[in-house]
Amino acid sequence: xxxxxxxxxQAEKKQRIRSQNIVPCTVSQLLAAEQVDETFRIxxxxxxxxxxxxxxxxxxxxxxxxxxxxxxxxxxPMDVRQWVDxxxxxxxxxxxxxxxxxxxxxxLRSFQNKKSLVAFKIMPLENMNEFTTHILEIVNAxxxxxxxxxxxxxxxxxxxxxxxxxxxxxxxxxxxxxxxLTAHQSQVLNLIKNCPVPEGMSxxxxxxxxxxxSMSTIKQAVEFLSSEGHIYSxxxxxxxxxxxxx
Amino acid sequence: MADVHEVPRPRIATGHLAQRIGQPVCFxxxxxxxxxxxxxxxxxxxxxxxxxxxxSEPLDEEISGVLEVVGRxxxxxxxxxxxxxxxxxxxxxxxxxxxxxxxxxxxEFPEYFPFG
Numbered sequence: 001x002x003x004x005x006x007x008x009x010q011a012e013k014k015q016r017i018r019s020q021n022i023v024p025c026t027v028s029q030l031l032a033a034e035q036v037d038e039t040f041r042i043x044x045x046x047x048x049x050x051x052x053x054x055x056x057x058x059x060x061x062x063x064x065x066x067x068x069x070x071x072x073x074x075x076x077p078m079d080v081r082q083w084v085d086x087x088x089x090x091x092x093x094x095x096x097x098x099x100x101x102x103x104x105x106x107x108l109r110s111f112q113n114k115k116s117l118v119a120f121k122i123m124p125l126e127n128m129n130e131f132t133t134h135i136l137e138i139v140n141a142x143x144x145x146x147x148x149x150x151x152x153x154x155x156x157x158x159x160x161x162x163x164x165x166x167x168x169x170x171x172x173x174x175x176x177x178x179x180x181l182t183a184h185q186s187q188v189l190n191l192i193k194n195c196p197v198p199e200g201m202s203x204x205x206x207x208x209x210x211x212x213x214s215m216s217t218i219k220q221a222v223e224f225l226s227s228e229g230h231i232y233s234x235x236x237x238x239x240x241x242x243x244x245x246x
Numbered sequence: 247m248a249d250v251h252e253v254p255r256p257r258i259a260t261g262h263l264a265q266r267i268g269q270p271v272c273f274x275x276x277x278x279x280x281x282x283x284x285x286x287x288x289x290x291x292x293x294x295x296x297x298x299x300x301x302s303e304p305l306d307e308e309i310s311g312v313l314e315v316v317g318r319x320x321x322x323x324x325x326x327x328x329x330x331x332x333x334x335x336x337x338x339x340x341x342x343x344x345x346x347x348x349x350x351x352x353x354e355f356p357e358y359f360p361f362g
Contacts, residue, residue, distance in 0.1 A: 028254065028360045055331060057251065073272045073316070074361050076252040099331060127338040128312070135348045135359065142358040 022049040022105060022229050022243075023145070024137045028074035030108055031115055040108050043145040049243060051105045051229065052078070052117070053125065053134045056098045066095055068122070070104060079116035080104055101125040103134070105229030105243075120243060121229050181225075184213060188221040192231050193242040200234045200241035250328045254362035255316055259349055260295035263323040273297060273315045273325055274333070276342055280305065287327075289313060292346020298324040312340045 025042070030050065033040040040047055054072030065084055069077035096102055106119035125131060181189065191209055195201040206218050213221075222240060225231045231240040255272040256262075262271075275289030275297060284304035289297050299315050312333040317325045333340050352359040 026359060028362060032360070071251065073255045073257060074359075075254055101331075101334075126334070128333040128335070128340045129338060129344065132341065132345045132348050135352060139351055139355050139358040143355065146358070 022051055023047050023141050024134055025050045025052055025142075026074040026138060027052060027054065027070070027072050027076075027078045029138075029142070030078065030117070031075055033108065033115070035110055040110075043142065044149050045145050048107055049105065049229065050108055050117070051103060051134070052080075053101065053103050053131055054078075056096055056100050056102055059095050059098055061095050068096070068102075068119075070102065070117075079114075080106065080119050080122070081116060082119045082122055096122060096124055101128065101131060103130070120232060123227070182221075184217055185221045185224055187213075188218060189225055189230055189242065192225075192240050193244060195241070198234075200239045202240075203238045250316060250318060256361040257349055257352065259291040259293065259346055260297045261291075261293075262353075263297060263319055263325070266319045267321055267323065268319060270316070270318050271325065273299070273317075274312060274342070274345060275315070276312050277310050280309070287313075289315070292342040292344075292349070298322075299327050299330075300324055301327050311335050312342060 023042070025047075029042055030052070033042045033047065035041075052070060052072060054070040054077070056068050057071045057077045058067075058069040060067045061084075063084070066082045068080045068082070070080045071077035101124065103121075103123045103125060104117060104119050105121040106117040109116050109118055187210060188206060191206060192201045195205075203215070203218060203222065206222075207213070207215055210218060222231065226233065226240070229243055231242050233239060234241050250270045253270050255270045256266070257272045257274070258266065259273075260275075273289070273291070275291045277287060278290050278296060279288040281287070284306075285301050287299040287301070287305075287309075289299055291297065299313075299317070300320070309330075309332060312335065313330050314333060315325055315327050315330045317327040317329075320326050
């Protein structure tokens with residue numbers, strides 16, 4: 001998104017710190033996030049894309065969207081809306097049944113003072129240990145957000161959670177060095193981010209640009225980035241765009 | 247009576263029960279014993295400490311493994327269960343000890359993992 005000029009705030013030009021990462025959060029943290037115009041802040045850092053993990057308490061299917069209520073015990077269940085792709089049959093738009101633990105990646109929204117999430121990815125958890133990891137990642141991420149706020153100097157590197165299986169970090173670079181991505185994943189993500197074509201970057205193009213990376217390495221990186229919500233497939237499973245709107 | 251699912255339910259281990267009499271909580275533990283009436287369960291937490299869970303209705307299904315119980319702590323420091331969920335372990339066993347370690351962290355840093 002662009003930096004729209006705000007009328008009347010000439011005197012205090014606050015430096016806009018924006019998290020380019022996907023921040024794991026509790027529902028309670030999302031509810032407590034401060035809203036300024038169209039943006040949300042936690043620990044004074046602008047956040048947009050978040051992940052939450054919780055159990056589906058309720059699922060309601062409408063023609064264009066599925067409305068879930070996701071409960072992570074930190075507050076009342078939160079509304080999570082997933083837009084249904086009316087062109088695509090099956091697969092993407094199966095309603096996840098109540099009682100299922102899921103990971104949600106999406107954008108925070110507020111309407112009439114009520115916060116909700118618009119999800120671009122909802123995935124049932126197959127391994128509940130991911131939930132434990134998510135708890136730890138939340139504490140880690142928010143501790144880092146707070147530390148960045150306090151300190152004016154360069155940040156120390158984050159605690160990469162790469163040691164715990166595939167639950168890697170919050171990619172991209174940008175203003176917060178919370179980068180738990182491997183070098184390969186970062187390279188792939190940056191290429192996809194910088195691709196101007198509407199249908200995104202294809203695996204073949206990635207292979208052409210990343211001559212020293214094997215196709216299987218590229219595919220692994222793409223799969224990881226996709227599962228973490230950094231990229232999404234477009235016209236088919238060979239084309240990807242970055243979820244980070246520039 | 248307020249629906250306990252609409253309020254924050256701190257995640258706790260057995261050791262925290264005594265301090266939370268009357269409060270809504272979320273307890274995760276492994277099924278150790280099921281009373282013949284099906285209305286009483288004993289669960290063990292990540293440190294092996296037992297907690298008693300009372301059900302308002304007798305169990306109508308076989309349960310085993312790891313349960314996540316939502317309910318209120320009674321005067322006897324048992325949990326009056328309002329709902330429960332079995333953690334799936336079909337693909338990987340749940341590491342309850344690691345979960346217990348995570349609980350210690352969220353109790354140490356409530357500012358980064360707030361309940362409510």
